[in-house]
Amino acid sequence: MTELGNFLREKREEKGLSLEQLQTETKIQKRYLQAIEDGRYDILPGSFYARAFIKNYSETVGLDFEEVFSQFENDIPKAEKEPTEFVPRSERNKQPLDGKDSVITVWLPKVLIIAVILALLISVWAYLANRGNDGADSKDANKPASVELDKSKNAANTDKKKDSIAEKPGNDTPKKPEEPKKKEFALTKQATQGITTTYELSKAEDFKIAFKMDGPVYMDVKADNKIMASKMFKKGDTASYDLSGKKEVELNIGAANFAKMTINGKPFSYPIPPVKSGIHQRIVIKNTASGKQ
Numbered sequence: 540m541t542e543l544g545n546f547l548r549e550k551r552e553e554k555g556l557s558l559e560q561l562q563t564e565t566k567i568q569k570r571y572l573q574a575i576e577d578g579r580y581d582i583l584p585g586s587f588y589a590r591a592f593i594k595n596y597s598e599t600v601g602l603d604f605e606e607v608f609s610q611f612e613n614d615i616p617k618a619e620k621e622p623t624e625f626v627p628r629s630e631r632n633k634q635p636l637d638g639k640d641s642v643i644t645v646w647l648p649k650v651l652i653i654a655v656i657l658a659l660l661i662s663v664w665a666y667l668a669n670r671g672n673d674g675a676d677s678k679d680a681n682k683p684a685s686v687e688l689d690k691s692k693n694a695a696n697t698d699k700k701k702d703s704i705a706e707k708p709g710n711d712t713p714k715k716p717e718e719p720k721k722k723e724f725a726l727t728k729q730a731t732q733g734i735t736t737t738y739e740l741s742k743a744e745d746f747k748i749a750f751k752m753d754g755p756v757y758m759d760v761k762a763d764n765k766i767m768a769s770k771m772f773k774k775g776d777t778a779s780y781d782l783s784g785k786k787e788v789e790l791n792i793g794a795a796n797f798a799k800m801t802i803n804g805k806p807f808s809y810p811i812p813p814v815k816s817g818i819h820q821r822i823v824i825k826n827t828a829s830g831k832q
Contacts, residue, residue, distance in 0.1 A: 754797030
């Protein structure tokens with residue numbers, strides 16, 4: 540158990556919160572909260588989420604996460620760093636070739652391939668040249684007959700067109716009725732309190748939300764007090780939810796700076812800039828058009 544874990548547990552108990560209640564508030568699984576208090580960061584998905592969960596925990600019990608990070612810097616896992624240089628095993632195991640053998644080994648296969656390609660190109664060119672000459676002779680020999688055939692075909696087609704025009708008094712084609720255009724929906728911001736922002740969705744025939752992840756994201760989706768999704772996403776994942784007919788939708792996004800969101804195909808801008816405020820935001824959308832559908 541770490542000093543940070545003891546400190547956070549004391550603050551939680553001062554607030555009168557159980558781990559189950561804290562789980563409901565933070566949307567972080569109870570076993571991860573217990574792991575933070577016990578200092579067992581190996582249970583968490585990684586150092587990125589360890590720092591994110593500690594930040595969320597601190598804010599929920601009324602602490603300034605920057606002060607917590609500064610005070611317990613040695614207890615908090617460091618952010619992972621990517622290796623600056625990687626030499627493939629194939630490069631490490633290569634043995635340098637010596638003298639003339641290395642030159643022959645490198646260039647001989649290339650010379651053979653080029654020779655085969657040139658031979659094929661010459662053969663194709665010769666075949667096409669002979670075929671073109673034969674075709675020209677045959678066309679010249681049959682030219683008068685083909686001209687007569689073309690004239691007769693054109694005359695027959697002209698007669699058919701005249702007959703069809705005589706049979707049909709009007710040539711106007713009926714226009715297809717235009718499909719009614721969908722009404723433009725309106726998304727109006729109501730209020731922001733802490734990390735929670737409420738919106739009102741109106742004039743929406745459909746209510747569809749989609750996400751594309753640019754990094755690791757933990758997200759909950761709740762519609763009319765029923766959980767539709769609670770999942771950890773990785774970079775490159777996508778998700779879409781058809782929420783048409785739902786009166787109220789709540790989104791709990793653990794890494795909003797990595798989750799690109801659209802509503803009915805249109806990009807959504809987060810009310811609190813993720814770069815400035817951190818990674819955690821909650822979005823509540825009240826669909827006023829749900830009762831009309």
